[in-house]
Amino acid sequence: MATFFGEVLSVYSRAVEEDDEDLDDENEDEQIHRAIEEKREVHIAWCPEVAQSLEGKLQCSELIIAVGTNAAGFLSAYVLNTESWDAVGHASLWNERSRGSSRQSIAPLPGEPACLFYRHRDNPAVLVCQSTCYIAEDQLFQWTEKVFGCLQKRGLSVMVLSDSPVAEYKTPDYLYGSAVPFLRSLKSSASKSQALCPALEQPNILTGLPAAVLSHCQVHQIPAVLYQCYTDVISPDSITMETYKPALLCLSKLVKLEPCLSADVLRKFAIITEAQSNLYT
Structure with missing residues (x-):
């Protein structure tokens, strides 16, 4: 120009x-x-013995997943505390609420929110997963794909234990204090077992890891049943933990429950708080 x-x-x-x-x-x-x-990214780290067997996928007949402090505390107090279980792996991830569980090669520290896997020493086909860390929505699909990708689907059954505040439970009827905590169940279409508590009523929905696991089982035709405990206690407590007992009765041949626990054992897994009837005390 x-x-x-x-x-x-x-x-x-x-x-x-x-x-x-x-x-x-x-x-x-x-x-x-x-x-x-x-x-x-979600990473699953297994012990060397399990990692070697993953080439042909791990044989598992029963996978028990506990999500939340009360569900995980129940397994720690009533199952893992009495049987011979070996820690065989853990999931490592990072998000805004689970920064401490991002170490891939190092197992989580005691008391740290984590996702741990245990295997029964006498019956290696029984796996237990305790998840007390927060898993973000964009990480749920990764978790289910990677965990179930390590397991043989043939002959696999899944049981999920989770807890939720009773304030999230929707019902037209009034809930009396004596009725809390209580269980509700939800099954995949492939599950033929009879649930030991009433089914979860509409319009209640599941969220988080329990919903992701049940959805995965529904898509892949894996028998699965979920037991959701609604409680009015934020901290882990022995009463809420005992609510899960009926859910494991059907697995009595595989998993042995400790019927009576001492106060010292429960004190390790539950925070005992006195009921407060006044806002100023």
Whole structure:
């Protein structure tokens, strides 16, 4: 183009520069997105003995998954505390609420929110999973795919124990205090076993890891039953833990429950708090 004095200048195209900037921004966004995906990836670490057998997938007839502090505490107090169980693996992940469970090669520290796997010493086909860490929505599919991808689907049955605040339970009837805590169940279509408590009524829904596990079992035709405990206590307590006892009666041949636990044992897994009837005490 020409200036006022006849000087010829090179043509400048702003559109070309904007296209280059957009391309750079897209590449930068892709790198950031890829870095976030890698950081939020779920990793399953198994002990060497189990890792060697994973080439042909791990044989498992019963998988018991406990999600939440009360469900995990129940297994610790009534199952893992009395039987011969070996810690065989853990899940490591990172998100905004589970920063401490992101170490891939190091097992979680005692008392740290975590996702741990145990195997029965006398019956290796029985696996127990305790999950007390928060798993974000975008990590649930990864967790189910990677965990179930290590197990043989043939002959596999799944039981999920989880807890939830009673405030999330929807019912047209009034709930009396004596009725809490209580159990509700939900099964996959492949499950032929009879639930030991009433089914979860509509419009109640499941969320988080319990919902992801049950959905995976429904899609892949794996027999699964979920027992949801609704409680009015935020902290783990012995009464809420005992609510799960009927759920494991059907597995009495595989898993032995300790019928009577001492106060010292329960004190390790439950926080004993006195009922407060006044806001100012």
